[in-house]
Amino acid sequence: MNDLQQGRHDLPKLMFCMLFILIMMITSFWVIQPFIMDxxxxxxxxxxxxxxxxxLQILLWGRRSLAVIIMTLLLILFFVIPIALLVNSLLANSAPLIAWASSPANMHFPAMEWLNAVPLVGGKVYNSWHSLIAGGGNEILAKLRPYVGETATWFVAQAAHLGRFVVHLTLMVLFSILFYFHGERVAQGIRRFAVRLADKKGDSTVVLAAQAIRAVALGVVVTALIQAILGGIALAIAGIPYVTLLTVLMFILCVAQLGPxxxxxxxxxxxxxxxxxxxGSLLLVWSCILGTFDAVLRPALIRKGADLPMILILFGVIGGLLSLGMIGxxxxxxxxxxxxxxxSAWIDERVKS
Known part of the structure; x- marks a missing residue:
């Protein structure tokens, strides 16, 4: 009996056990740290x-393997290929882009002769425009030219980071394939672990987390993807250069809730x-439609998930981008x-009780 009580209160043994567990946790984290984000x-x-x-599995006669193959192809089509094309476009067009931004011939005010054809106000606007140019407008552009060139150089330099982002995309696809095949087993393990930590509250916590993830994916990412694709098609039809780069920039801005x-x-x-x-007028009309498109689409996609404040999404996008890079x-x-x-669930539970 005394030996049993002594074993229960053996402080050095308890400390060594905790130290061993801590070392194993730190070592495990260190080993998988390169793959945590993926x-x-x-x-x-x-x-x-x-x-x-x-x-898809139901439609394909219950074959999980066929459904996983189709989902993998969709991930590659909508994630890996567009980013790879973006990196290739940046590397291929980097020299012309920097040269264009730094060239004096491209940094001047146009004549805007077409303003004379506008009824009523065209002539007055044309005269005012040339008065502005004569008043030193081109000199201002000459002073801004070096900064424009430096800005273009900085954006092109980010191609190396985008290349690393493609590697993360590839690993994400590989891990997604594994999770698609063994999703039920992984979900059961996570829910059992949550129940072991906090009983039934742990299980409800996992469900809430899944709802929040689905809400962000459907209500934010999908909406931004559709807006960026429609905006990119419009830019390509209108003859705007560097459409690929501008489309990706539109996608980032739409995710950040700043719009296209x-x-x-x-x-x-x-x-x-x-x-x-x-x-220009056609693109203006299309931009007015596309600018309000998310107000209709986002609520329709987000209602199955969680109703999230847009300021929260904005902070998450900007903070994630600054701290974790593109994957953030x-x-x-x-x-x-x-x-x-x-x-919110914890606060509501305390208030109700």
């Missing part, structure tokens, strides 16, 4: 697209600037969304 990204993708996988107009409006100004008012663009809002949902 694993987290794969988990988010699989959770968001799991209902689609199940529907920050790219479309300068494109409209450029069309008028270069003397193409017809395409997706992980940042998800982490904040999950934390927000869990905190």
């Amino acid at each position: 694993l987290a990204w794969a988990v988010m993708v699989v959770i968001a697209t799991w209902p689609l996988l199940i529907k 107009l920050l790219v479309l409006i300068p494109a409209i100004i450029w069309l008028y600037w270069s003397g193409d008012p017809i395409w 663009l997706f992980i940042g809002p998800v982490v904040l969304a999950v934390s927000y949902r869990l905190l």
Whole structure:
């Protein structure tokens, strides 16, 4: 009996056990640390697209392998290939882009002769425009030219980071394949671990986290992807250069809830600037439609998930991008969304009790 009580209160033994467990946890984290972001990204993708996988499996006579092959092809089509094309476009067009931005011939005010054809106010606007140019407008552009060239050089230099991002995309696809095949087993393990930590509350916490992930994926990422694709098609039809780069920039801005107009409006100004008012007017009309498109689509996609404040998504995108790079663009809002949902559930539970 005394030996049993002594074993229970053996402080050095308890400390060594805790130290051993801590060392094993740190070592395990150190080993998998290069893949944590890719694993987290794969988990988010699989959770968001799991209902689609199940529907495909039902349509394909219950064959999980065929459904996984189709989902893998969709991931490659919508994630890996566009980013690879972006990197290739940046590397191929880097020299012409820097040369164009630094060339004095490209940094001057246009004549805008087409303004004379505009009824009523065209002549007055044309005269005012040339008065502005005569008042020193081109001198201002000459002073801004070096900064424009440096900015273009900085953006092109980010191609190396985008190349690393392609590697993360590839690992994300590989991990997603594994999770697609063994999703039920992984989900059961996570829920059992959560129940072991916090009983039934742990299981409900896992469900809330999954809802938050799906809400971000459907209500934010899918909406931004559709807006960026439609905006990119419009830019390509209107003849805007560097469409691939501008489309990706539109996607980032749409995820950040800033909308596509920050790219479309300068494109409209450029069309008028270069003397193409017809395409400029058409792009203006399309931009007005596309700018309000998310107000209709996002609520329709997000209602199956969690209702999240847009300021939360904005902080998640910007903070994730600054702290984790390009991959943080997706992980940042998800982490904040999950934390927000869990905190809200905890507060509501305390208030009700």
